[in-house]
Amino acid sequence: MGSFKVYVSMFALIAMLKKANPCKNGGTEQSDGTCVCTVQFTGTTCEEKVNPCKNGGIDLPNVGCICTADFTGPTCKERVNPCKNGGVQLSSGKCFCSQNFTGPTCEEKVNPCKNGGTEQSDGTCICTQNFTGPTCEERVNPCKNGGFELIAGRCFCTQNFTGPTCEERVNPCQNNGTLLSDGSCNCTQSFTGPTCEVRRCQLFGERICKSHCSVSEREIDLFCEGNDLCCEI
Known part of the structure; x- marks a missing residue:
């Protein structure tokens, strides 16, 4: 009977101690009544x-x-790193982007195509009319037939060509001669020579007019136009 009372007393004491601990979830009450959780x-x-x-x-x-x-x-x-595509966030909060990207968060791919060119899905460039090259970095020479551009839009042509872009062949045929497709001259009736530079005698077939005529030659010549010309005999 006595041992039963001791057991009950111990049980009551434990229950009282548990009830008296204000610290929940395994916390430990300190001597000052505070909890160590x-x-x-x-x-x-x-x-x-x-x-x-x-x-x-x-x-x-x-x-x-x-x-x-x-x-x-x-x-x-x-x-979370706000910098996309391999960008690095600096201590200031700004993004330091890799070579191929730009924008506040490196979200925009840098266009490798210069001078208004457009990048294609395969990375190649479609250039505007005035530029060429892998990245449209090279200006197209508007000057044809070997001409070269001195300043933007102005051409310096070679000897045989003319026009704004050297597109027109210079006519070497003198005295209204016509330049043929093979480069030779088709002369008018009064002229002959590679560039129609020699005047013909008007009534003597293939004879030509010459200069440095003698007095007698000038007196008998009535067929060459010009004061110092006469038919070659």
Whole structure:
């Protein structure tokens, strides 16, 4: 009977001690009445579960941490890098982009095509009318037939060509001669020579007019136009 009373007294004492401990969830009451909580709880009486999710993340049962937009990781302690495509965030918050990207968050691909060229899906460039080259870096020479551009839009032509872009062949045929497709001259009736530079005698077939005529030659010549010309005899 006595042992039963001791047992009951011990049970009552333990129950009283448990009831008297204000610290919940395994917390330990200190001599001053405050609680020392386990690692997973906090609060005056350890009644509040510690949120394992950092930086404003929310702990959902059986799910884990739901992080805010700027953080990631199991406990949301890792800051999300806002810099895309391999960019690095500087301490100022700005992005230092890799070579091929630009923009506040490196979201925009740098166009390798210069002078208004358009990059294709395969990385090649479609250039505007006035440029050429792999990245449209080279200005198209508007000057044809060996001419070269002195300043933008103005051509310096070779000897045999003329026109704004040297597109027109210079006519070497003199005295209204016509340049043929083979480069030779078709002369009018009064002229002959490779470039129609020699005047013919008007009534003597293939004879030509010459200069440095003698007095007698000038007196008998009535067929060459010009004061110093006479038919070659």
